[in-house]
Amino acid sequence: MLSERQRLILAAIVDDYISSAEPVGSRTISKRGDVGYSPATIRNEMADLEELGFLEQPHTSAGRIPSQKGYRYYVDHLVRLDTLSAEEMKRLKTMFAEKIMAMEQVVQHASSVLAQLTNYTSIALGPEMFSTTLRHFQLLPLSDDTAVAIVVTSTGHVENKTVSIPQGVSREELEKVVNILNAKLAGIPLIQLRSQLYTEVGAELNKYVSHAQEMIGLIEHVVGDTDSHREVYLSGTSNMLFQPEFKDIDKIKTIWDLLEETPALIKVIGDVPSGIQVRIGQENEHEAIANCSLITATYTLDGQPLGTIGLLGPTRMEYARVLNLLNVVSKQLNVFLNRWPH
Amino acid sequence: MLSERQRLILAAIVDDYISSAEPVGSRTISKRGDVGYSPATIRNEMADLEELGFLEQPHTSAGRIPSQKGYRYYVDHLVRLDTLSAEEMKRLKTMFAEKIMAMEQVVQHASSVLAQLTNYTSIALGPEMFSTTLRHFQLLPLSDDTAVAIVVTSTGHVENKTVSIPQGVSREELEKVVNILNAKLAGIPLIQLRSQLYTEVGAELNKYVSHAQEMIGLIEHVVGDTDSHREVYLSGTSNMLFQPEFKDIDKIKTIWDLLEETPALIKVIGDVPSGIQVRIGQENEHEAIANCSLITATYTLDGQPLGTIGLLGPTRMEYARVLNLLNVVSKQLNVFLNRWPH
DNA sequence: TTTAGCACTCGCTAGAGATGAGTGCTAACG
DNA sequence: CGTTAGCACTCATCTCTAGCGAGTGCTAAA
Numbered sequence: 001m002l003s004e005r006q007r008l009i010l011a012a013i014v015d016d017y018i019s020s021a022e023p024v025g026s027r028t029i030s031k032r033g034d035v036g037y038s039p040a041t042i043r044n045e046m047a048d049l050e051e052l053g054f055l056e057q058p059h060t061s062a063g064r065i066p067s068q069k070g071y072r073y074y075v076d077h078l079v080r081l082d083t084l085s086a087e088e089m090k091r092l093k094t095m096f097a098e099k100i101m102a103m104e105q106v107v108q109h110a111s112s113v114l115a116q117l118t119n120y121t122s123i124a125l126g127p128e129m130f131s132t133t134l135r136h137f138q139l140l141p142l143s144d145d146t147a148v149a150i151v152v153t154s155t156g157h158v159e160n161k162t163v164s165i166p167q168g169v170s171r172e173e174l175e176k177v178v179n180i181l182n183a184k185l186a187g188i189p190l191i192q193l194r195s196q197l198y199t200e201v202g203a204e205l206n207k208y209v210s211h212a213q214e215m216i217g218l219i220e221h222v223v224g225d226t227d228s229h230r231e232v233y234l235s236g237t238s239n240m241l242f243q244p245e246f247k248d249i250d251k252i253k254t255i256w257d258l259l260e261e262t263p264a265l266i267k268v269i270g271d272v273p274s275g276i277q278v279r280i281g282q283e284n285e286h287e288a289i290a291n292c293s294l295i296t297a298t299y300t301l302d303g304q305p306l307g308t309i310g311l312l313g314p315t316r317m318e319y320a321r322v323l324n325l326l327n328v329v330s331k332q333l334n335v336f337l338n339r340w341p342h
Numbered sequence: 343m344l345s346e347r348q349r350l351i352l353a354a355i356v357d358d359y360i361s362s363a364e365p366v367g368s369r370t371i372s373k374r375g376d377v378g379y380s381p382a383t384i385r386n387e388m389a390d391l392e393e394l395g396f397l398e399q400p401h402t403s404a405g406r407i408p409s410q411k412g413y414r415y416y417v418d419h420l421v422r423l424d425t426l427s428a429e430e431m432k433r434l435k436t437m438f439a440e441k442i443m444a445m446e447q448v449v450q451h452a453s454s455v456l457a458q459l460t461n462y463t464s465i466a467l468g469p470e471m472f473s474t475t476l477r478h479f480q481l482l483p484l485s486d487d488t489a490v491a492i493v494v495t496s497t498g499h500v501e502n503k504t505v506s507i508p509q510g511v512s513r514e515e516l517e518k519v520v521n522i523l524n525a526k527l528a529g530i531p532l533i534q535l536r537s538q539l540y541t542e543v544g545a546e547l548n549k550y551v552s553h554a555q556e557m558i559g560l561i562e563h564v565v566g567d568t569d570s571h572r573e574v575y576l577s578g579t580s581n582m583l584f585q586p587e588f589k590d591i592d593k594i595k596t597i598w599d600l601l602e603e604t605p606a607l608i609k610v611i612g613d614v615p616s617g618i619q620v621r622i623g624q625e626n627e628h629e630a631i632a633n634c635s636l637i638t639a640t641y642t643l644d645g646q647p648l649g650t651i652g653l654l655g656p657t658r659m660e661y662a663r664v665l666n667l668l669n670v671v672s673k674q675l676n677v678f679l680n681r682w683p684h
Numbered sequence: 685t686t687t688a689g690c691a692c693t694c695g696c697t698a699g700a701g702a703t704g705a706g707t708g709c710t711a712a713c714g
Numbered sequence: 715c716g717t718t719a720g721c722a723c724t725c726a727t728c729t730c731t732a733g734c735g736a737g738t739g740c741t742a743a744a
Contacts, residue, residue: 060739
């Protein structure tokens with residue numbers, strides 16, 4: 001639909017605006033090596049591109065900036081995926097060279113390295129519970145009426161909650177409960193735990209243990225909290241402060257509030273299709289990031305999507321670089337995780 | 343050393359500046375009810391107070407602002423500790439009413455409520471390892487050569503690390519190791535674990551288990567990392583953004599970097615004497631917060647200092663309110679924690 | 685079809701008053 | 715003699731204006 005020349009000019013404008021954050025004029029484009037036309041010609045094309053909705057003009061006598069549609073076209077058709085710089089490769093290599101880490105720590109670490117390399121804010125979502133199974137359950141008494149409940153998942157994630165024990169349940173009975181639970185529930189996907197608890201385990205507990213109902217309630221409290229099994233890792237939050245589009249502090253505030261509110265954040269980053277995705281501006285669900293872009297990559301285990309890792313920045317993002325980085329990282333992450341004992 | 347009138351005027355100026363963040367003029371003070379002097383008289387006293395170093399003047403034709411020395415005098419001699427508002431009391435009451443929480447969660451929760459009530463940034467340091475003892479140690483195999491090591495402390499803190507198991511150590515042996523460790527180390531203060539590991543436990547392990555040296559190294563790796571046993575809780579970090587003294591983003595940056603760097607933060611907040619402490623401006627060790635004030639309160643268990651909870655804001659802080667709040671919270675925290683099974 | 689030329693727009697900046705909050709000093713007052 | 719009214723002075727801040735310049739759209743020539 002766009003002519004070759006229009007695409008060339010649009011790409012030049014987006015590239016330029018991404019690095020300068022200032023409206024781009026026709027002369028600026030003309031002076032670049034790769035577009036061999038005079039400012040006047042470029043102005044004409046710019047006017048057309050604006051009419052088509054790919055560019056915008058902040059005011060009459062300013063240059064053009066890409067519109068949301070412009071960025072979308074750029075990402076879909078114009079972005080050049082080339083190779084990473086030597087330094088970037090080195091950082092990533094050393095990251096995956098470290099050996100002893102839980103699955104979640106790998107993800108967390110990858111996200112923090114990405115934040116440092118890009119100067120954007122990185123958001124990562126820990127492994128999901130469809131393919132994550134229960135490895136071990138434990139109840140450690142702290143006193144007569146309290147205990148720490150510990151859940152270990154197949155991804156190496158450890159979660160703990162302090163619970164109060166019903167009056168009159170002895171330590172022996174607690175042990176019995178733990179044994180029954182481990183026997184019945186180990187290997188079960190987290191998402192099925194709650195239902196299994198009532199069917200399989202319920203009968204068994206009723207048979208051997210007093211206060212079975214209370215105990216089941218207690219265990220459900222620990223195991224059934226589906227969202228708490230997922231962890232969100234943020235890094236480079238302060239990078240947001242230095243983007244010129246957010247020099248106005250009030251704009252940061254709404255974004256910040258979103259970042260501090262884990263459930264909303266899970267929704268934002270959890271609801272993306274697998275593969276590498278780019279959400280530009282208002283394509284994002286949450287209006288707090290309506291002038292941000294979110295680029296996400298999912299990581300998988302045995303082909304099953306497990307979690308997401310993403311970078312959040314202004315719509316004027318370095319799409320090419322970020323896409324390259326995420327591409328490499330998510331591939332390496334997949335290789336790494338599938339080598340993981342599971 | 344200061345006359346009664348000077349103290350009255352100094353208090354009025356500090357109070358006013360704390361709430362307005364603007365240099366305070368003589369007329370402003372005169373118009374307040376509590377100082378019954380004309381602007382001219384107050385001007386004379388102000389000039390004296392400035393000469394004594396309690397006040398500063400941003401420029402000749404502006405009002406006065408308190409100097410660091412002025413704040414110090416205010417905090418030491420002039421601040422009025424009165425009672426909390428009904429709303430504040432209610433928030434705190436409901437907080438301590440919640441029952442089932444690990445010790446650390448109580449501290450964390452208290453810190454987050456304080457941040458909300460004050461609009462400052464709160465920093466809390468989890469229980470310290472002198473009086474914290476080991477409750478339970480566990481090694482759960484994930485595969486042939488990896489396992490999750492779990493450490494549960496007497497405060498209900500659960501910590502975990504993924505470790506790699508030396509080749510040729512069987513599951514039975516792992517269990518034996520765990521049993522020996524729990525028999526020998528349960529109840530030992532965390533800080534002594536490392537030495538005990540080599541004396542008491544070392545011999546025992548050598549006797550019953552193969553690869554004892556490797557296993558000890560591994561366990562030391564889990565247990566001996568003294569700083570990782572302490573957790574730092576931050577909340578209300580974004581409150582910093584709205585203090586007029588930090589409207590310049592670069593000033594935030596250095597503070598932020600400090601907040602993101604846990605070890606430095608532990609140093610800043612961990613090195614305070616017990617009781618309630620006020621660190622004004624350059625009294626703080628770290629220069630990133632040289633124009634901040636840090637008010638801290640320690641909490642104790644059986645009289646032993648356990649950890650710290652603090653609020654960070656501009657030197658122009660609402661000292662009276664924060665001191666009141668911290669006073670009440672730290673007392674309640676002590677009561678609450680000492681009721682805790684330990 | 686491309687480009688040079690030109691008039692026009694409009695945000696940004698610098699400088700000039702004007703404003704007003706605040707001071708220090710002096711002299712008068714109770 | 716302490717207190718206060720009065721007054722000249724300072725200086726940050728606001729407003730207004732003029733000029734600059736980056737950029738545009740249009741027209742006409744190559």
